[in-house]
C-alpha cells in the first residue's frame with residue numbers, strides 16, 4: 251500500500267510505521283545505484299528532510315496548471331493560484347490547531363519567522379532595560395535575532411543553561427522568571443541533542459511571570475502532533491523543508507490579538523490597505539506580514555506535505571521515531587569509544603542522535619560514512635553556545651525520520667566500525683581534528699566567490 255493513502259482510523263493509530271513502505275514514496279531514496287554502490291541511508295533530516303513524490307507532483311502540477319500571481323488578479327488562473335495558496339494556509343492552521351488561518355503567516359523558514367517576531371513584536375513592545383530570555387540549547391536562528399534586537403533597544407538578556415544530560419535547568423528558568431522578563435524564547439526540540447523540552451509548562455510559567463512565549467518548532471512540528479491552543483504558545487515558528495515540504499516554505503503562528511497589535515515587519519505590495527504619498531495604512535493579518543510576492547508554489551508543496559503527514563498520522567510518526575531511536579541508541583553501544591550527547595532516556599528525546607567517537611573529528615567520521623553512502627551531519631549544527639557547554643567544537647549527528655528503518659541503523663553501525671578500522675593507529679594530527687571545525691562558511695565563500 252502506498253502510504254499516501256490515509257491509514258484507516260483504527261486502534262492501531264499509535265502503532266509505528268513501516269519505514270521501508272514509507273521510503274518507497276521518496277524517489278531520491280530509490281535512485282538507481284552504480285555498480286557496487288549501496289543504497290543511500292539518509293540520516294540528515296534534521297537539516298532538511300527528503301520530499302515524497304506527492305509533494306514533487308503537487309508543485310509540478312501547480313506550475314504546470316495553476317501558476318499566476320495571487321490576490322490581485324480577477325482572472326481564473328489568478329483566483330485558482332490564490333485558492334491553492336490559501337488552501338495550504340488552512341492546512342497548516344489545522345495541522346497545528348490554530349483558531350484561524352489568519353493566525354498563520356507564511357514565511358520562508360523558521361529563521362524568518364523568529365526575525366519577524368523580534369523586529370515587529372519586539373520593536374513595538376520592548377523598551378530599554380527590559381529583560382528577554384532564551385536558552386543555551388537554541389539554534390542560532392533563535393539567538394541572533396534577539397542579539398540584534400537587544401543591541402538596537404538596549405535590552406537585558408538572561409540565558410537558561412543545560413544540565414549534564416542536555417536538559418534545560420528548570421530551576422534556573424524559574425529563578426529567571428522571578429526577574430519578570432517580557433519575552434522568553436525556547437526550542438521545543440533541540441536540533442543538536444534531541445532533548446524534548448516541557449514547553450507547555452514553560453509557556454504557562456512564562457505567562458504567570460507576565461512574559462510572552464516564542465516557541466521554535468523547527469524540530470518538533472515535523473515529528474510530533476502540535477496543538478498551539480493546548481500549548482497556549484504566543485508565537486510558534488516552523489520550516490516546511492524539515493517536514494517533507496520544499497525549501498522556501500514555512501509558517502509563523504501568532505495569537506491573533508498579538509498579530510493585530512503588531513506593526514508590519516516589511517513594507518511593500520500586498521500588505522497595505524491604502525498608500526498615500528506621505529503615509530500607508532496596513533492590511534489585516536495575515537496579509538500585513540506578507541509583503542511582496544510570496545513563495546506560492548513552495549507553500550502549495552508544504553500543503554501537500556501536510557496532507558502526507560496527516561495520512562501517516564503524526565502520532566504514528568512520533569511512535570516510529572521513538573522506536574528507531576531506541577534501537578539506534580542500543581545498537582550504537584556496540585561501537586567502541588562512542589559517547590552520546592543528550593538525554594539517556596530514549597523516550598525523552600526526538601529522532602536526533604549526536605555523538606563523539608573517541609577523539610576523531612566529526613568531519614572525518616562523516617567523510618568515511620559517506621563512502622558507505624550513509625549521510626550524516628558533522629559540525630556545530632548552528633548551536634555554537636551549546637557546543638561550548640558540551641566542551642566540543644562539533645558533533646556527528648544522525649537524525650531519523652519517517653523513512654528510516656532499523657536496517658538504516660545497522661548500516662550506520664557497520665560504517666562506524668569501518669571508521670574505527672580506518673583511523674586505528676593513525677595519529678590524530680593526520681585527521682581533521684587538527685583543524686578547528688572543518689569546512690566553514692568562510693571557506694565555502696572563498697571557494698565560491700574568490701576562486
Ligand code: PLP
Pocket residue numbers: 296297359360361362389391392437439440441466468469489
Ligand atoms: N531552529 C532549529 C531548532 C533548527 O534545527 C533549525 C534548522 O536546523 C532552525 C531553527 C532554522 O531553520 P531554517 O534554516 O529552516 O530557518
